[in-house]
Amino acid sequence: MPKATYRIYPIYLGEIPEHDKSSFTYMVDMGKKTTCPFISFLLLGSNGRKILVDTGPCDAEWAAEYHMPLNIPAGCELTAILKERFQIAPEDLDYLICTHLHWDHSCGNHKFPGKKIYVQKRELEYALDPLPIHRGTYESPQYGVVSSWVKAKDQLELVDGDTEIDDGIRLVLLPGHSDGMQGVLVHTEDGEYLLAGDCINLYENWTGNAKLRHIIGGLHSDVKAYFKTYEKIEALERDEHIRIIPGHDPAVLEHEAYPVPHTPV
Amino acid sequence: MAIPTYTIKPLYLGEMTKYEKSMHTFTFDYGVKMHSPYLSFLVQGNGLNILVDTGPKNYEVIKKYHSHVEADVPPEVHILKVLEREGLKPEDIDFIICTHLHWDHCQNNDCFPGKKVYTQKREVLYAINPIELHWYTYESPQCGLSPVWAAAGTKLVVLDGDEEIVPGIEVFLTPGHTPGSQCVRVNTEDGYYLIAGDTVNIYENWAGNAKYRHVPAGIHVNLIEYEETFKKMDKIEFKEILPGHDMKVLDYPLYPHK
Ligand SMILES: [Zn+2]
Ligand SMILES: [Zn+2]
Numbered sequence: 001m002p003k004a005t006y007r008i009y010p011i012y013l014g015e016i017p018e019h020d021k022s023s024f025t026y027m028v029d030m031g032k033k034t035t036c037p038f039i040s041f042l043l044l045g046s047n048g049r050k051i052l053v054d055t056g057p058c059d060a061e062w063a064a065e066y067h068m069p070l071n072i073p074a075g076c077e078l079t080a081i082l083k084e085r086f087q088i089a090p091e092d093l094d095y096l097i098c099t100h101l102h103w104d105h106s107c108g109n110h111k112f113p114g115k116k117i118y119v120q121k122r123e124l125e126y127a128l129d130p131l132p133i134h135r136g137t138y139e140s141p142q143y144g145v146v147s148s149w150v151k152a153k154d155q156l157e158l159v160d161g162d163t164e165i166d167d168g169i170r171l172v173l174l175p176g177h178s179d180g181m182q183g184v185l186v187h188t189e190d191g192e193y194l195l196a197g198d199c200i201n202l203y204e205n206w207t208g209n210a211k212l213r214h215i216i217g218g219l220h221s222d223v224k225a226y227f228k229t230y231e232k233i234e235a236l237e238r239d240e241h242i243r244i245i246p247g248h249d250p251a252v253l254e255h256e257a258y259p260v261p262h263t264p265v
Numbered sequence: 266m267a268i269p270t271y272t273i274k275p276l277y278l279g280e281m282t283k284y285e286k287s288m289h290t291f292t293f294d295y296g297v298k299m300h301s302p303y304l305s306f307l308v309q310g311n312g313l314n315i316l317v318d319t320g321p322k323n324y325e326v327i328k329k330y331h332s333h334v335e336a337d338v339p340p341e342v343h344i345l346k347v348l349e350r351e352g353l354k355p356e357d358i359d360f361i362i363c364t365h366l367h368w369d370h371c372q373n374n375d376c377f378p379g380k381k382v383y384t385q386k387r388e389v390l391y392a393i394n395p396i397e398l399h400w401y402t403y404e405s406p407q408c409g410l411s412p413v414w415a416a417a418g419t420k421l422v423v424l425d426g427d428e429e430i431v432p433g434i435e436v437f438l439t440p441g442h443t444p445g446s447q448c449v450r451v452n453t454e455d456g457y458y459l460i461a462g463d464t465v466n467i468y469e470n471w472a473g474n475a476k477y478r479h480v481p482a483g484i485h486v487n488l489i490e491y492e493e494t495f496k497k498m499d500k501i502e503f504k505e506i507l508p509g510h511d512m513k514v515l516d517y518p519l520y521p522h523k
Pocket of ligand 1: 104105198247248
């Protein structure tokens with residue numbers, strides 16, 4: 001049993017204002033537009049650990065040129081938020097975890113010089129030579145830009161599969177949305193939380209609909225592997241009663257921290 | 266000896282009337298609706314009548330099990346009616362090639378009892394136990410249906426990769442849209458034609474766009490395999506490609522065309 005417990009703080013870093021919903025929910029709600037918030041998570045441990053999960057998107061100008069128009073309100077810069085809201089400077093962090101190397105999760109990696117960034121080995125391998133349709137998403141070398149995660153590549157700490165990296169912090173390989181996507185299992189006072197990254201974009205991906213138990217994300221490489229991964233998460237639900245926090249659901253931001261404090265009756 | 270040549274007649278077997286275009290062109294044109302036909306291809310030459318895919322059964326079946334599809338499949342465009350107008354009875358068909366085992370490509374296989382149906386081993390294995398997302402697409406037993414490709418009287422011939430079926434007719438394994446999709450290459454007087462099945466839903470999938478040289482179908486199993494398939498197809502010699510669901514295929518009643 002882990003000794004340390006953590007609190008999970010979601011941090012809002014702007015959004016894609018016009019995002020086709022079916023890119024969250026494969027073959028469901030095509031043509032319907034929704035917003036896609038960018039979310040990093042700060043984990044504060046009872047042991048004093050300060051861990052950052054994902055570093056958010058590039059700035060709006062870069063995105064407009066290479067990806068799509070973004071809405072990044074003033075004050076949404078990650079290091080500024082860490083400083084103002086949490087009084088944490090980049091050097092105060094113990095280490096970082098990147099769920100995957102898509103630009104909207106890794107573009108701040110270079111803002112934390114010298115800090116270890118945990119990534120799956122498979123993710124790095126894929127990011128270096130992805131399918132043509134994923135080159136932009138990874139800002140891969142073939143895309144003709146030098147992405148932030150490439151700038152900070154010497155900080156990458158590669159793990160190969162499910163790995164316990166710290167007291168109460170486990171990385172779980174969840175291929176599907178990306179080849180080497182990893183979730184983070186965080187031990188809290190209220191049991192295990194899974195930061196699912198974009199394996200589960202929205203709560204709806206997991207709750208499913210009338211026809212499907214779960215709905216995979218619209219961005220993926222291997223649909224079959226994605227379904228296998230969902231079976232793995234089902235097993236975690238069954239065996240460890242995990243709670244899931246999705247990667248891009250606005251509802252995640254309704255709470256300041258997880259576990260949400262119980263309101264006394 | 267010269268390789269025999271064939272002609273290819275696209276057969277219109279009804280259509281989807283408001284089909285979501287991004288299901289054809291993955292991540293492109295979300296929300297755009299289009300007319301998209303169900304097609305078979307009648308390949309004739311060297312004394313043979315060969316059918317590539319057999320199309321949907323009838324509107325009642327589609328409405329019952331595939332209610333998300335708005336379709337127009339009147340009885341007069343059922344495959345048997347269409348063949349009748351070509352002067353052909355089921356027994357005149359020498360054999361069938363199924364590009365893949367999605368319902369809209371094999372739902373009338375049982376109309377040709379005893380005729381060989383060439384399909385890929387990988388496709389059969391997947392069709393028996395697809396992921397939940399594809400249960401209805403394969404009408405698989407997991408959703409309580411009985412797929413027509415496995416009906417009594419049908420005669421599957423299971424292929425394992427690229428193969429010549431008869432001189433001038435070859436199949437190429439092209440996974441991506443489904444694990445065992447295959448394209449059919451037909452030798453004609455005007456060179457090779459490639460009947461692509463749903464590996465290429467519409468011409469745009471193959472022609473590509475400003476961003477990609479080829480665009481995968483929105484329905485797919487593995488995009489990494491799909492890309493390998495596109496690379497393989499880049500190397501296959503053919504003069505024209507015939508997509509699986511493009512109205513423009515019907516611009517010509519017969520291929521090769523003038
Ligand atoms: Zn994302
Ligand atoms: Zn089809």
